[in-house]
Amino acid sequence: MPAIAAPASVSAPAAPVTPGADFEALARQDPEIADVVRAEVRREAQGLQLIAAENFTSPAVLAALGSPLANKYAEGYPGARHHGGCEVVDAAERIAIDRAKGLFGAAHANVQPHSGSAAVLAAYAALLKPGDTLLAMGLPSGGHLTHGSPVNFSGRWFDVVGYGVDAESGLIDYEQVAALARTRRPRAIVVGSISYPRHPDYAAFRAIADDVGAYLVADAAHPIGLVAGGAAPSPVPYADVVCATTHKVLRGPRGGMLLCGEELAERIDRAVFPFTQGGAQMHTIAAKAVAFGEAAGPAFATYAHQVVSNARVLAEGLAGEGFAVTTGGTDTHLITADPAPLGMDGREARALLAAAGVVLDTCALPYGEGRGLRLGTAAVTTQGMGEAEMARIVALFALALRGERNAPTEVRELARRFPPYRG
Known part of the structure; x- marks a missing residue:
């Protein structure tokens, strides 16, 4: 595990090591890339990493990422793959799904998205058609590129309306959100951001969405790890679909996931595969399973x-x-x-x-x-x-x-x- 168990009073612990499975094989085969890995380990160890979207995975997560599961092509879902020989990797995905559902209290989980943005894309694909109206936090107030940036698919495919924050408090202006929803009648409302430091009121967003007949999509890429640890409110009981990453505070591998109820499960799964992605990355899915298991403790x-x-x-x-x-x-x-x-x-x-x-x-x-x-x-x-x-x-x-x-x-x-x- 990373060093979280060490008391803060410990000084000058043992020197950092190079993480990763069979690193010496890499050093022998490709010393140039091995030097890059060593340099990154030194960089991480010699400075303060305060990027809000980054964390250090455990050695167990890294071991799963570097495992032979990376070799397996596995388009489709457990028990219904388009390639043979998936019986073993099916077990890894089923474990990841079950752990995600248990950790977040969700009826359905899709652990295949390659990133948080891929998860959002799949959620939109499941719920919206090009040209539909989408209400999301404006980028200057903390919204993500997938919430309507003109350089992103979201800003090109949908009629995006941005809500903001109060000029004095910096808090979400829920009256503005409700007024925009009533005026523009969005097909979906997105709650979530990349730089809003307060908990959103998911119940208020649910009420606004219900008032105008909109889907509620929670982009919980940043807080989902806090949700797993009981340090933040969960969007799962309120949102139709929850999009998230598995890195950041959750401390797993880089990747995404989707949580939803049974009524949207098939639409979400088909939006991931075959609509937006091909083969699942089975080594990453196994690493997600490891992270979910760690987060449950x-x-x-x-x-x-x-x-x-x-x-x-x-x-x-x-x-x-x-x-x-x-x-x-x-x-x-x-x-x-x-x-x-x-x-x-x-x-x-x-x-x-x-x-x-x-x-x-x-x-x-x-x-x-x-x-x-x-x-x-x-x-x-x-x-x-x-x-x-x-x-x-x-x-x-x-x-x-x-x-x-x-x-x-x-x-x-x-x-x-x-x-x-x-x-």
Whole structure:
């Protein structure tokens, strides 16, 4: 497992190791790529990984990803494949499905989507026709590309209406959502975002969708791991379809999944295969099963709640340093903050932080002209960091943004105490 079980007081643990199955075979066969892997392991271990969409998988997940299950072509579903010899991999997919259903209390689960975007595409394909109206969070307020960006299929295939947030509080304006729904009569309403740090009111969205006869699609790519750990409300009882990723806070392999009721199960499955995807990636599905099993345990629940506690401490600390923290804080793993009060925009701040070894993203700001910072606590919490380390990270932010020469050294020292993988 990653280092979450290690107490925060542990200092100078054993050196990080190179994860992955049979790495020495790779080193012998292709030393050039092996060097790339080693370099990435060093990069991860020597800095602070605060990208909200990233995490460290367990060695067990990595082992499944590197297994011979990668060899099997398996178009279709368990018991109904278009290729022979799928009896063994069928077992892996059935395990993944059963674990996902149990973990999230869903009647049906599809674990084949290759990504979160692929899951959203399949949900739209199951429920909508080109030209239908879709109501989703506008991109400047935190919506995803699949929520109507003109460069994405969603913005080209559908008539997308964007809802926003209150200009003062930064919170979702539910009156605006209801008014837009009544005026535009969307076929589907999407609840979810990539940079909204508060829990959405799923019951309110359900009521709005029912009022206008719309489907409710929850894009829970970011909070689904918190949902698994009991640290966030679940969209499953409210949404017709839940789209999610299996990485981020859930800490599994890169991929997607869909959850729904029995009445939509066949439509969802056919929207994934054969409509939007071909062969399932059986090694990834097995790794998803491993992650679901890990997330069902009490240690993961402790982890998920620690992720939120760490994010709240980090948000409070950044506000104390002068950042304008969106919505005044966070309920989740995610923080968005505007460094404009410090005399810089998000791009400049990100560059200064990156030079010190602190890795995060920029994001759009509602009603803002510049870029903000988007960061999360999932990965550093996996490494074993707690509230004390979050306070230290705030201090390191201040050092980096002032251009202090010792900032990179201080960042490496903190990271060294909490390697992602311990040997």
